[in-house]
Amino acid sequence: MLRLEGLKKRYKTGDYALKGVDLEIPNGQVIALIGPSGAGKSTLIRCVNRLVEPTEGKVYLGEMELTTLSSSKLRKARRRMGMIFQEYALVERLTVMENVLSGRLGYVGFWQSFLRKFPKKDIQEAYRLLDRVGLMHMADKRADELSGGQRQRVGICRALIQDPDLLLVDEPTASLDPKTSRQIMRLINELCAERGLAAIINIHDVLLAQMYSQRVVGLKLGEIVYDGKPEGLKPAVLTDIYGEEDWEATIEEVDEDELEEAVE
Amino acid sequence: MSVAESDFPSSWKKPPFIKSPLLRWSIIIGSAIYLALAFGTMDVDWERAAEGLPRGKRFIAAFFPPNFSDNLGVMWDGIFESIWMAIISTVAGIALSVPIGLGAAKNLAPNWVYLACRSIIGGSRTFPEIILAIFAVKLFGFGPFAGFVALSIGTIGFYAKLLAEDIENINPSQAEAIKATGAGWWQWINYAIQPQVMPRMIGLSVYRLDINFRESAVVGIVGGGGIGATLNTAFERYEFDTAAAILLIIIGIVMVLEYTSGYLRKWVQ
Amino acid sequence: MPLIETPDGPVWKRRATKETLIRWFFWLIALAVIAYAWKGISDKTIWFFVQDAPRQAADIGGRMIPPKFSYMSRxxxxxxxxxxxxxxxxxxxxxxxxxxxxxxxxxxxxxxxxxxxxxxxxxxxxxxxxxxxxxxxxxxxxxxxxxxxxxxxxxxxxxxxxxxxxxxxxxxxxxxxxxxxxxxxxxxxxxxxxxxxxxxxxxxxxxxxxxxxxxxxxxxxxxxxxxxxxxxxxxxxxxxxxxxxxxxxxxxxxxxxxxxxxxxxxxxxx
The missing domain is CATH 1.10.3720.10 (MetI-like)
Incomplete structure (x- = not known):
């Protein structure tokens, strides 16, 4: 469903953030992308929807090659890829409802969106999603009145209302407390399962990565150094990705129940 | 996912910015009425405007090219007069501002001094420099001296106020520490207050020099000397090409001043 | 803030000699500019009017009081x-x-x-x-x-x-x-x-x-x-x-x- 071929990104400074990444993600698979800061995780998912223009290589979404698309075709392609951000990236001065509906911007015309006249179907879907994440009563609140966890739920709704085939998730838990982090990760997992979505989740928390993904990809200095099952993350592998450290405590056997609950 | 379609509302309206509908509508209608009235009272004399149009064209045409040569001597005189005026009024204004600013800082001065200095500041801030200039011209006669007085008073209102506010906002623990050493009042000012407010005050004086130059270009219109007087004369004689040249010179000097003052302020801080 | 070695032992001074000189030079130039600017203005001033200003001020000030409140209607x-x-x-x-x-x-x-x-x-x-x-x-x-x-x-x-x-x-x-x-x-x-x-x-x-x-x-x-x-x-x-x-x-x-x-x-x- 998503295929990266020899993806390279070189910044103006001359540094390579990605040094030729090959990766294939089948339909409905949730993968966790782990790696130290500066490994190129954010750059990788931004190269997929071309928020960052890749320097070299190809990105296939289904049969479509994305890197050569014209800007109007790119906009159509972006509708199929929902994105969830690290610091939520909600437009803080708009209401929750407007933030969710902004996920439909790729589908409606300019004046329609300017006058906030979204199709009935979209509004119903927005309410349904807000209800699903438990924020129905917050629809008319301004986004900056919400707590971190609530904001991230709105961010998830915004991504899902695009009706995407793929979710690009950039450090969804970076600014959340441990409990909320787990809730958000579980929610993303459940929703991916409900809708058969594939997802790439950047995450720096190894434990969360193991708990909530079917496949883990380790990135180091712009190259893939691990690609396999979550259970395969042995101390040697983690040392490979992050460098020397005592990893035993990090990869304690994950509670079976919790794992089950997580992938449900 | 099994909830029926109809369970979710299919319409949504953005909640209005002003919650109370009465207040909202009275503001909307009130502003509409005001705008209608305001535009209504603007008696545009179309004939006069049509008459002025060729003049406007002539004026714009005068910029291509502006005439720098015919009145060069007068222009130089005006420019230097403006620059001298700006420098002297900044220096004099700041020299007067320092004692007044010290007196207007609540944490330094006794109450009666504070009130006296605050009313001086309030008085000199009330009226625009140009009105001050009108009176200065009445008192001191035409010429740059009147402009100098007007700009100096304007400088006091600006500089003494900011100085006083800055002193009121200093870090009190530093001031306390110096006091604790047994320093006298002047020593205390010199060691505790001055180092804290100095960098910003230097920056502000450069900024004020910039303002005073701009203002010196207009006090001339009411007889206060400087380039403004030259400009006014050029307009009155319909020498648009000279006026254009003067305007370009003003814009040029203001731009140079703005860049230098911005650069200096960054350098000082 | 350098320590300067002298025959009588080290002396502390706030600024080095060169810096002090530069500062003096800067102040000298500033003073010269101010003096020149002042001359530029005073040459064009009729000092008789300036001397007369306090009397003028008192005169005009006296004439301004009281404000003509009836003028408000216009x-x-x-x-x-x-x-x-x-x-x-x-x-x-x-x-x-x-x-x-x-x-x-x-x-x-x-x-x-x-x-x-x-x-x-x-x-x-x-x-x-x-x-x-x-x-x-x-x-x-x-x-x-x-x-x-x-x-x-x-x-x-x-x-x-x-x-x-x-x-x-x-x-x-x-x-x-x-x-x-x-x-x-x-x-x-x-x-x-x-x-x-x-x-x-x-x-x-x-x-x-x-x-x-x-x-x-x-x-x-x-x-x-x-x-x-x-x-x-x-x-x-x-x-x-x-x-x-x-x-x-x-x-x-x-x-x-x-x-x-x-x-x-x-x-x-x-």
């Missing part, structure tokens, strides 16, 4: 005009300033050349005082409120556009990125990602400038551009000093009221 219309010049001028300026600001901000400008033009508009509008704008416009449109309104508008464009484009450049870019990622067009990114972020800034700038414009529009009449300044210059020219003091009182209260209103409105917005 001042309502000029005050209304002044208010309109300031308000409509601000409205006009805001309408022009918005596109100029978007063209001038690094993150929204369509092209570097457009940005250069926008910056040029801002700089030239800011460099010319509103009184000079009015002087020019009175020549074109004739004396009256229209020239004053346009003068205020032209002067305010640069001010508003400058503050607004700085506001646009300071927005949180990830919010815009998030909108872009949904497949929104550039126009939609503007409306959903950028405008909500700068709207409060925009409103604040408008009110701030309106307050300044009230002050400025009180003096435009001096060059014939309408408003209360027209009465002021008329009264001064006819030496009607009790009217002058009345007008000054009115200007003072207008300025105080406008300051109060703008503080209230800004408090409500932000």
């Amino acid at each position: 001042l309502w219309v000029p005050v209304w005009d002044t208010l309109n010049i300031a308000t409509l001028g601000t409205v006009i300026a805001l309408f022009i300033a918005v596109p100029v600001a978007f063209a001038a901000a690094h993150n929204t400008t369509p092209h570097p050349i457009v940005r250069t033009i926008a910056i040029f508009i801002i700089v030239s509008s800011r460099s010319v005082n509103s009184l000079i704008w009015a002087l020019m416009l009175v020549f074109i449109f004739g004396p009256g409120v229209l020239a004053g309104t346009i003068a205020i508008g032209l002067r305010s464009v640069g001010f508003c556009a400058k503050l607004l484009y700085e506001g646009i450049e300071e927005i949180d870019h990830t919010q815009v990125e998030a909108i872009e990622a949904t497949g929104a067009s550039r126009a939609q990114q503007m409306v959903f990602g950028i405008v909500p972020q700068v709207l409060p800034t925009f409103a604040g700038i408008g009110v701030f400038r309106w307050d300044i414009n009230i002050r400025e529009s009180t003096i435009l009449g001096l060059v014939g551009a309408g408003g209360i300044g027209l009465e002021l210059s008329g009264s001064i020219n006819t030496l009607a000093w009790t009217q002058v003091s009345m007008i000054l009182l009115v200007i003072l209260s207008t300025v105080i009221v406008s300051e109060w209103v703008s503080a209230k409105v800004r408090g409500a917005i932000i």
Whole structure:
């Protein structure tokens, strides 16, 4: 469903953030992308929807090659890829409802969106999603009145209302407390399962990565150094990705129940 | 996912910015009425405007090219007069501002001094420099001296106020520490207050020099000397090409001043 | 703060010798410039008038008291005009300033050349005082409120556009990125990602400038551009000093009221 071929990104400074990444993600698979800061995780998912223009290589979404698309075709392609951000990236001065509906911007015309006249179907879907994440009563609140966890739920709704085939998730838990982090990760997992979505989740928390993904990809200095099952993350592998450290405590056997609950 | 379609509302309206509908509508209608009235009272004399149009064209045409040569001597005189005026009024204004600013800082001065200095500041801030200039011209006669007085008073209102506010906002623990050493009042000012407010005050004086130059270009219109007087004369004689040249010179000097003052302020801080 | 070795042992001085010299040199030059500037002014001053000034001041001051309160009935219309010049001028300026600001901000400008033009508009509008704008416009449109309104508008464009484009450049870019990622067009990114972020800034700038414009529009009449300044210059020219003091009182209260209103409105917005 998503295929990266020899993806390279070189910044103006001359540094390579990605040094030729090959990766294939089948339909409905949730993968966790782990790696130290500066490994190129954010750059990788931004190269997929071309928020960052890749320097070299190809990105296939289904049969479509994305890197050569014209800007109007790119906009159509972006509708199929929902994105969830690290610091939520909600437009803080708009209401929750407007933030969710902004996920439909790729589908409606300019004046329609300017006058906030979204199709009935979209509004119903927005309410349904807000209800699903438990924020129905917050629809008319301004986004900056919400707590971190609530904001991230709105961010998830915004991504899902695009009706995407793929979710690009950039450090969804970076600014959340441990409990909320787990809730958000579980929610993303459940929703991916409900809708058969594939997802790439950047995450720096190894434990969360193991708990909530079917496949883990380790990135180091712009190259893939691990690609396999979550259970395969042995101390040697983690040392490979992050460098020397005592990893035993990090990869304690994950509670079976919790794992089950997580992938449900 | 099994909830029926109809369970979710299919319409949504953005909640209005002003919650109370009465207040909202009275503001909307009130502003509409005001705008209608305001535009209504603007008696545009179309004939006069049509008459002025060729003049406007002539004026714009005068910029291509502006005439720098015919009145060069007068222009130089005006420019230097403006620059001298700006420098002297900044220096004099700041020299007067320092004692007044010290007196207007609540944490330094006794109450009666504070009130006296605050009313001086309030008085000199009330009226625009140009009105001050009108009176200065009445008192001191035409010429740059009147402009100098007007700009100096304007400088006091600006500089003494900011100085006083800055002193009121200093870090009190530093001031306390110096006091604790047994320093006298002047020593205390010199060691505790001055180092804290100095960098910003230097920056502000450069900024004020910039303002005073701009203002010196207009006090001339009411007889206060400087380039403004030259400009006014050029307009009155319909020498648009000279006026254009003067305007370009003003814009040029203001731009140079703005860049230098911005650069200096960054350098000082 | 160097220690200087002398035969009597080290001596502490605040500055090194060279630095001290440079400082003295700097002060010397500054003094020379000031002296020269003072000479430039005093050469053109008739000192007899200056000596006579205190007597003049006492004379005029005496004539100004008491203000002619009955004159107020003729001042309502000029005050209304002044208010309109300031308000409509601000409205006009805001309408022009918005596109100029978007063209001038690094993150929204369509092209570097457009940005250069926008910056040029801002700089030239800011460099010319509103009184000079009015002087020019009175020549074109004739004396009256229209020239004053346009003068205020032209002067305010640069001010508003400058503050607004700085506001646009300071927005949180990830919010815009998030909108872009949904497949929104550039126009939609503007409306959903950028405008909500700068709207409060925009409103604040408008009110701030309106307050300044009230002050400025009180003096435009001096060059014939309408408003209360027209009465002021008329009264001064006819030496009607009790009217002058009345007008000054009115200007003072207008300025105080406008300051109060703008503080209230800004408090409500932000």
